[in-house]
Amino acid sequence: MADAHDADAFAIEPSASGRLLCGGCAPDDVCRLGVEAAGARDRDLRFDVVCAHSWHGGPDVAHGGWIAAVFDDVLAMAALRTEPRLVTKSLAVEYLRPVPVERPLTVLARIDAHHGRRWEVSARMTLAPTGPPLATARAELRTRRPDHFARHRDWLVHRPPPHQALPPES
Numbered sequence: 001m002a003d004a005h006d007a008d009a010f011a012i013e014p015s016a017s018g019r020l021l022c023g024g025c026a027p028d029d030v031c032r033l034g035v036e037a038a039g040a041r042d043r044d045l046r047f048d049v050v051c052a053h054s055w056h057g058g059p060d061v062a063h064g065g066w067i068a069a070v071f072d073d074v075l076a077m078a079a080l081r082t083e084p085r086l087v088t089k090s091l092a093v094e095y096l097r098p099v100p101v102e103r104p105l106t107v108l109a110r111i112d113a114h115h116g117r118r119w120e121v122s123a124r125m126t127l128a129p130t131g132p133p134l135a136t137a138r139a140e141l142r143t144r145r146p147d148h149f150a151r152h153r154d155w156l157v158h159r160p161p162p163h164q165a166l167p168p169e170s
């Protein structure tokens with residue numbers, strides 16, 4: 001885990017239980033989105049996923065933001081096996097059918113192409129264990145430049161403080 005002075009040392013590494021978790025989930029060693037890695041199948045990484053009811057957007061169906069967040073995680077994980085320092089540059093989701101909450105889902109993710117810092121990845125979500133896709137996603141990832149977070153902090157330091165950035169109330 002990175003310290004406050006060296007944010008660029010941050011890298012996703014296996015947790016105490018061997019999971020790959022984002023910075024928010026790592027301290028509790030559990031994925032709050034309900035994603036569990038479940039092995040590899042040919043070119044695909046397989047994930048067992050359950051949408052908790054608290055993530056519902058409509059009656060017993062998943063919020064689209066949860067679906068997008070799950071794809072962001074699994075697409076990054078597909079490349080994290082090779083490169084621990086990644087960011088998502090773009091993410092496109094197709095919502096094909098409603099996704100039920102509290103039902104086992106399967107997500108398959110794969111690397112489609114990798115050249116230098118650029119990764120193209122894709123994934124599909126089905127009702128477990130197989131079936132027609134409920135949603136699919138494509139993303140472009142970038143290997144972080146070594147000073148990615150330092151540049152961000154430097155950029156932020158030169159923004160106006162929040163109370164000055166807000167327009168005055170009329």
Ligand SMILES: CCCCCCCCCC(=O)SCCNC(=O)CCNC(=O)[C@H](O)C(C)(C)COP(=O)(O)OP(=O)(O)OC[C@H]1O[C@@H](n2cnc3c(N)ncnc32)[C@H](O)[C@@H]1OP(=O)(O)O
Nearest residue numbers: 020021022072073076077087088089142148149151152155
């Ligand atoms: C469960 C285990 C795994 C789960 C982990 C979860 C991971 C999920 C992954 C994520 O969700 S990461 C969070 C979402 N993504 C981001 O925050 C990325 C934000 N975007 C960027 O940092 C840049 O756009 C990006 C590095 C993707 C750009 O890379 P490029 O190689 O295409 O472009 P380039 O480096 O030339 O920079 C393009 C512009 O961005 C600016 N830029 C790049 N890096 C920057 C930086 N670090 N700080 C500030 N500005 C930055 C850069 O100055 C330039 O500005 P201008 O267009 O004005 O010239």
